[in-house]
Amino acid sequence: MAVSLTPVAFERVQRFVAQTPGALGLRFGVTRTGCSGWGHVTDLARDEREGDSVFDQQGVRIYVDAQSLPLVDGTVIDFGKHGLSETFTFKNPNAAAECGCGESFTTDESHR
Structure with missing residues (x-):
């Protein structure tokens, strides 16, 4: 089980954490x-909650709650520009389909 950051996302999260x-x-x-x-x-993690899985990537920690983990396991988080905005994007191997606007996703029935 793992969640990881691309180099660009890693740098962005590292900067957010250092400044907060x-x-x-x-x-x-x-x-x-x-x-x-x-x-x-x-969001920025300000506490470790019961049931959290914590993934450490070169000193940057990613906290995932137990209910979310089966739906995001294996996700690679990226960060980039999209038009005039900058945002995180997600390569989630558990997503079976996305809605047309890209704001939400579905999984197969085994994750519901």
């Missing part, structure tokens, strides 16, 4: 949303 007092790393998971069912969520 009390930040431990990146919190990554999913929430029910959008037309397809699941949406990726990211």
Whole structure:
């Protein structure tokens, strides 16, 4: 089981964590949303919660809650420009399909 960052995303998260007092790393998971069912969520982790899996990539920690882990296991998080905005993007091997706008995804029935 693992979640990882591309070099560009690693640099961005490392900078966010260094600039934010009390930040431990990146919190990554999913929430029910959008037309397809699941949406990726990211935030700075300020605490380690019971059941979290913690992935360490060269000193940058990624915290994933137990409910999200089966839906994001194997995900590679990237960061890039899209038009005028900059955002994280996700290469999630568990996503069976995405909605047309790219905001949410579905998985096969075994993950529901």
